[in-house]
Amino acid sequence: MKKRIRKNFKFLAILVLTFSILMACSNNSTKTDANKSSDSAGNSKKPVTLTIFVDQTFWPLKDWTGKIPEEITKETGVKLKVQVATDAQQLPLMISSGDLPDLVFTTNNFQQMSNSNISYTWDELIKKYNISNFNIDPMARVLNQASDGNLYSIKNGFTNPQTFQDTPKALGNVPAISLRQDILDKLGDPKINSLDDLVNVLKEVKQKYPNMTPLVMNPGAIGQYFRVNYGVPYQGFETINGKVKYYIDDPKQYDYYMFMNELYRDGLIQAENFTWTDTNKAKDMIENGQAFAINNVTATDAINTELKSNGKNYKIVQLTKLLGSSPKIYGNATGWSGLFITKNCKDPEAAIKFLQFMHSQKGQQLGLWGVKGQDYTMDKTVANGGYPKFNYNSQDTTVQQKMGVVWWGLLADDGINEQVQRYVPNSDQTAAEVDAKQYVDSDPLLGAVTPPSGSDEQAIQANIDNMIKNEQTKIYLAKTPAQAKQAYQNMMKTADQIGLQKLDKYANDQYKKVKQEYNKVK
Numbered sequence: 246m247k248k249r250i251r252k253n254f255k256f257l258a259i260l261v262l263t264f265s266i267l268m269a270c271s272n273n274s275t276k277t278d279a280n281k282s283s284d285s286a287g288n289s290k291k292p293v294t295l296t297i298f299v300d301q302t303f304w305p306l307k308d309w310t311g312k313i314p315e316e317i318t319k320e321t322g323v324k325l326k327v328q329v330a331t332d333a334q335q336l337p338l339m340i341s342s343g344d345l346p347d348l349v350f351t352t353n354n355f356q357q358m359s360n361s362n363i364s365y366t367w368d369e370l371i372k373k374y375n376i377s378n379f380n381i382d383p384m385a386r387v388l389n390q391a392s393d394g395n396l397y398s399i400k401n402g403f404t405n406p407q408t409f410q411d412t413p414k415a416l417g418n419v420p421a422i423s424l425r426q427d428i429l430d431k432l433g434d435p436k437i438n439s440l441d442d443l444v445n446v447l448k449e450v451k452q453k454y455p456n457m458t459p460l461v462m463n464p465g466a467i468g469q470y471f472r473v474n475y476g477v478p479y480q481g482f483e484t485i486n487g488k489v490k491y492y493i494d495d496p497k498q499y500d501y502y503m504f505m506n507e508l509y510r511d512g513l514i515q516a517e518n519f520t521w522t523d524t525n526k527a528k529d530m531i532e533n534g535q536a537f538a539i540n541n542v543t544a545t546d547a548i549n550t551e552l553k554s555n556g557k558n559y560k561i562v563q564l565t566k567l568l569g570s571s572p573k574i575y576g577n578a579t580g581w582s583g584l585f586i587t588k589n590c591k592d593p594e595a596a597i598k599f600l601q602f603m604h605s606q607k608g609q610q611l612g613l614w615g616v617k618g619q620d621y622t623m624d625k626t627v628a629n630g631g632y633p634k635f636n637y638n639s640q641d642t643t644v645q646q647k648m649g650v651v652w653w654g655l656l657a658d659d660g661i662n663e664q665v666q667r668y669v670p671n672s673d674q675t676a677a678e679v680d681a682k683q684y685v686d687s688d689p690l691l692g693a694v695t696p697p698s699g700s701d702e703q704a705i706q707a708n709i710d711n712m713i714k715n716e717q718t719k720i721y722l723a724k725t726p727a728q729a730k731q732a733y734q735n736m737m738k739t740a741d742q743i744g745l746q747k748l749d750k751y752a753n754d755q756y757k758k759v760k761q762e763y764n765k766v767k
Contacts, residue, residue: 296346311649359391400580404660406687420469474569576687603657612655
């Protein structure tokens with residue numbers, strides 16, 4: 246009996262030992278697999294660092310830090326090592342040497358980067374890595390495709406005209422004119438419903454406040470407000486009676502120039518205004534009490550903030566309606582900067598997936614606005630009339646930089662998300678932009694007729710632009726209407742001698758080609 250017990254015990258011991266060994270092996274195996282899995286998961290979560298060169302010296306984010314970049318890295322698994330340009334020659338030198346980073350963000354060198362030897366095409370990466378839900382607007386595709394027919398990038402800020410009109414709170418920029426409220430009150434709060442009304446108020450200010458300049462203009466926006474009111478563009482091309490023409494070739498420009506000359510001859514604007522290079526000069530005159538009204542970009546709120554902080558007891562108010570009999574705003578912009586994936590990119594798959602996220606609605610709104618629920622709220626979708634209600638001062642550049650948002654587009658922006666964030670109920674600026682929207686006439690295909698770098702037409706356009714800067718001042722400052730008319734005729738004659746008609750012919754031919762391309766893909 247004892248012998249049988251010992252035998253069973255030995256068998257049991259062997260069984261236990263065998264089981265233990267098997268369990269140990271199993272545990273070791275499981276532990277090894279778990280470690281492998283853990284290591285793998287850890288590697289997949291470790292951010293891929295991509296280098297990026299931003300070809301704008303004014304880019305606010307000098308590195309990829311802050312709440313929003315960190316959130317984007319969580320979403321994409323991509324972290325950026327940012328290098329911001331110190332001058333305009335850096336990127337051309339990098340292109341010529343081939344010493345390029347993983348990503349490049351540029352507008353001035355968009356054509357040069359759109360080259361199969363330098364950059365990947367988006368389409369080839371989308372296909373190779375089976376990227377879904379990366380929809381590209383057909384018009385944006387045509388406007389951005391290179392001369393070889395490929396798409397290497399899409400410029401930020403382009404908005405399809407139909408989308409703009411269909412989005413209730415999407416508002417475009419409009420040149421502004423703002424006046425001192427305290428002086429308007431003393432004048433009896435006169436109604437200003439036309440250009441004549443405005444001129445009469447300026448004349449009254451000149452009479453009652455002889456030491457004050459009635460109207461000052463930002464050097465970067467001289468005459469823009471009045472050109473809009475006369476229904477003429479201040480740059481680029483337009484269509485007149487079915488023909489594409491450079492903006493200066495619009496006959497209605499004559500009426501605008503005569504109006505400006507009359508403002509000068511009546512002493513409502515000063516000759517010195519046309520010599521300023523400091524973009525703050527006009528604003529400073531308002532803030533120093535030396536001027537009554539300012540023709541500016543939309544910066545009325547910023548000026549009022551500075552007036553208040555400087556202890557001034559007055560503010561300016563922006564006119565909320567255009568005053569011309571047939572105003573028009575030309576919406577022919579094709580965007581400004583695009584993101585390229587270079588052939589040096591160490592991880593093209595991560596790069597194209599990063600682009601996909603940044604171009605998604607979630608990515609755009611995160612980059613422009615912040616984290617939904619924390620930084621802003623919305624009670625409707627953008628398509629249904631929604632707009633972000635911010636929980637922080639979205640117009641404060643210090644706050645923007647600390648968070649890492651870029652209100653004009655963090656590497657990707659279809660324009661709409663930037664436009665709806667301008668909607669601020671009960672503000673003069675929003676009221677002016679709402680009024681102006683009815684006068685917007687958009688044809689972005691006109692923006693694609695700009696002559697390429699190095700072409701004869703590009704040289705003609707540059708020479709005409711330089712000539713206009715000098716010759717139009719002679720119109721503004723002419724002492725009589727007859728002299729102003731003669732100066733205008735001289736300017737147009739010189740434009741013809743430089744090659745205005747050749748430029749118009751090129752633009753017409755190019756416009757037909759672009760339109761044909763668009764008709765194929767729309």
